[in-house]
Amino acid sequence: MKFVLICWLALCLPWALQGKEYHASLFGVKSDGITLNSRSIQKAVDFIQEKGGGTLVFSVGRYLTGSIRLKSNVMIELREGAVLVGASSPYDYISVGGVRALIVAEGEQNVGVFGKGVIDGQGKGLVASLTTQIQKGYLPEAISQASPALVAMKGCKSVTVTGLHLQDAAGSALSFTDCSQVALTDLWIKNQAVPNMRGLVQSNCVDLVATRVMNDLVASGKKP
């Protein structure tokens, strides 16, 4: 059986117009779900930016990673079956504007994440680990501040997040501060790892348009 054919469809997306495509494996990114890929993915983003921009493409697989800092003119495409899996240690995350997140960007433009894939925060494990670290006094913040979101951007312009399944963040799924021209389209946010976490948090954004964003925030964590 091949997973191949499902993803042929994804190839036909108009997003191919976003510039040159780079496969994740070019940068040695591993799809096995156990290799922490943070630095390789970061290297990929930096490399693509230096080359004038383009799209970093993840095909079907599980890609474990900590925070990635997205740079101008770099898009991340998660094809169907590709899962960006959040690392379980809170120390693998960095923050912008006081919000930790798996994908962060600050002051960048023309950035985005799209495709039919998944960003999975593994929030339950992450929150458990955050809680112990805070209890032991190693982390000074309150848990509400420390919990990473899936995507957090500050001061960015021309941002797209499209087509994805966003699930199980430790914090909110999406967080935008001081951003402009933000297009959120066809998103399915299933932020059920932690009760009462929000799907989208925005402050002071200009021209933020959310279209067909399904927010599924059941507090009990039980499937509908």
Add this chain to the structure above:
Amino acid sequence: MKNTLIVLFSVIFGFSLTAKDFTVSDFGAKNDGFTINTSTIQKAIDFVHEQGGGRLIFETGSYVTGSIYLKSNVTLHLEQGATILGSTNPFDYIKDAKIGWMSMIFAVNQENIGITGKGTINGRGFLTAYNMVNYIHRGIYTDPLKYDRPNETNRPQNIYFRECKNIRIVDITLRDPGSWNQTYDQCQNLYVDHIYVDSKSYWNNDGIDIVDCDGVVIKNSYFDAADDVICFKSHSAEHMCQNVVVDNCVGRSSANGLKFGTVSRGGFKNFKITNLTIFDTFRSAITLAAVDGGEIENIVIDGVRSINTGNVIYLRLGDRWAKGKKPYMKNVTISNVYAEVPLTKPDAGYNYEGPVEDLPRNISPASIVGLVENKIQGVHLKNIQIVYPGEGNPLYAKRGLSAEELDGVPEMRDAYPEFSQFKELPAWAFYVRHAEGVSFENVTFTAKKKDYRPSVVLDDVKDVSFTGLVVHEPESVGKQQVFSHKTSQLIIK
């Protein structure tokens, strides 16, 4: 020398008292051998540092990490069975901007730091280096791939400490770095005791590198290295390695055993090296070289066993990157040496064995070679016994004793200093050129088979004495075993 020891003792006893213990797994580090713990371990170090210091304990298990920075008053303590495993992804390593090298464990401008315990640091450098080669081939990382390998600064070392004070490296095992193994650069008061080093996973795997440090003790340690074993360097003309004690160490290398250089800008002073054993080593058991303007002074080497080693002693002044600075070497004492030199390649069969030379050359003698205008001054050799294979065959390679032939030995002032650089030399046991004040006392040279050359050749040497010289060579009754050329004040008792 005495001052050094007092300072060192205070280092040893000084900060073991204040330690409070923290466990790295408490911070969420995983010992499963595949989770990359870089950020977690860094967080733990920062936390212990902020709490005023203590030991960060690694319990049994394998902790994978990329680059981390050790901070003041923090000791990494690896319990027996604990291994810090280097990530095999080169992108997990930082090339420190100030240092210009990659490393797994960095420390810059810190004090009272250490790595202790019976655990292991394993860089897995072979895999990391090969992954790096792949990235270079694909154009993701830029490197000229000289010799078809990444530059040594683009491969991680296990440890690189720079400008740190009061360092303790005790009991640990250090394995498989991607480049040099452990470097201490412009540090003060370094204490290394009981470490085990297995450093032959990739090119340039040195055992230990001491660069421009002041106050160093290395003792009771074992080194097996693809490149130099115990290596003192001087990268800065304003600094030097000084006040150093090396005691009771054993080493194996596909380069040199004990080495001063190659980069030798500042110099090396006040060394006491005792009870050193070197075996299966490709180049020299002892190489003291100053080719970049460095100063070498007050070196005492006492008690050396050198078994199956390509060369025993090589002292060299050169003029490579000196930029006008005048190098010198004086007051070197080497005593109580027993050495056996083999006919064949001593490190054959090791994965990264030393390069097979473009021969011909018969087995090379121990050598002391200065510069015409800059002689090596004051070398005292006492109680030396060296066993050579002999068999020097003039049909294979020949350097005769006529004035023209002796003057024809190239000076090679700006070449990389190694015992084989001149190819064939005219002696089979000892060759001295451009030196002043050299004494041989109670020295025995043995050739197992007949050699066409005399045992000792002196060229441009002033004030040289032999007391109790014994030469054994088969079928050589009446052969002149000491030959001198342009030499004055020669005394043979």
Add this chain to the structure above:
Amino acid sequence: MTKNLLIVLFLTLFTGLTTYAEDYKASLFGIKSNGTTLNTTSIQKAIDYIHEKGGGRLVFYVGRYLTGNIQLKSNVTIHLEEGAILLGSTNIYDYNLAERFPSLISATKADHIALTGKGVIDGQGRDVAYQVSDQVQKGILKDALVNDRSALWRPKAIYFRECTNVDITGIVIKNAAEWVLVCDQCTYLKIDRITVDSKAFWNNDGIDIVDCQHVIISNSFIDSSDDAICFKSHDPTKMCDDVEVRNCVARSSASGIKFGTVTSGGYKNFKIINNKVYDTHRSAITIATPDGGVVENILVDSLYAYNVGNAIYLRIGARWNKGRVGSMSNIRIQNMYCEIAEGKADAGREYEGPIEDLPRNISPASIVGLPGQYISDVTLRNIHLVYPGNSNPAYAFRGLLPAELDSIPEMPAAYPEFSQFKELPAWGLYVRHAKNLTLENITFTAKLKEYRPALVFDDVLGGRLTGLRYEEPVKKKKQVHFYKTKDIIQTK
């Protein structure tokens, strides 16, 4: 005459026995057990030597034997004693890349070959796969990198082609870079008591039987990231015929027992008896003929499935059929118990099945032909299917109006898998384009309430429904919906 025949028989038997009894130790040929010496040529020499001597066993004792591709020859058995590991080289160029299917152990047109013993064949496939990907990225090996991975070069662990009398017994086969054990156009194939661990990389099927005749697979355990026990037909002039699968346990991040995907010739005369499937992402059993193959006379008896994404999926498609018309008839599935997973049945595995672009509620067992191409004579008997229920129409919805049922795509050219239609209108069984369907003594259980009926028939011509029971925590509900369906006889 009879006497002569007896003598001939006796002689064949005798020589056969003696040749098989001859053992050769690996060390005899300088084969090293240190795990770092590459033994390819020594092992090949050993095989050739034993083959020329008329046959025998090449015996590996405890140790690690690194090797590249080796080719098995007639009358040679590779026997791996307990503790012996045949390790695949991690260098792709140590494999037979000139062949269409590179592999660690290959055999072509050999007779009486065997892999036996309690040892291990370990392909070290993840490292090989990453090296392949690296070589492709550098442009040294040419490949399309479909889904960012090589489709052409990754070696299988075992590939036997056109061999006869193949015996694979007792060993552990694991970690190929691709499919693990493939027998292609072989006859008289016996696989018994083996363990297949095939989770090292993508497309890692367990056992692939391609166009083989007279096959018995028994008493084996298969854990794979792609299909576990998989029958294929690559050649339109060939088919899998006379196959028995008995007492096997399978786990997969795709389907447990699968017919397809490539189905050029077809499958007939299968007995799949007393097997278990668990923690499996897709179907416990999938029988698909998307490429014009013929499927007939399949018996599935005593299949137990726990925590699987789907129970049964029968499908005719029209993908690469090149004018051939696929057909499926005379399928009997009986004495089956199946629990369908609420979440993702293989979650947390390293190469778990792809997370779909949802939404879809839990899918029913499905029998789906094409318009005019009916799946015929399917009998389901003595079956209990347990579903989690709890579908949510606000999440995904497919109603029962003619327009809604007609809007279910036919997808003839699509890759056949149970979830391909996304939301289906039934929770227990969905049948479309079938005829002469028999359902007998079947219990459908939904643990929580469903918005859909249990059964939806669409374009079913002729059927007999007997003893159907529906267990759902709801009082009164019409559990059967017929559309464009006729000649159905229902009895209690």
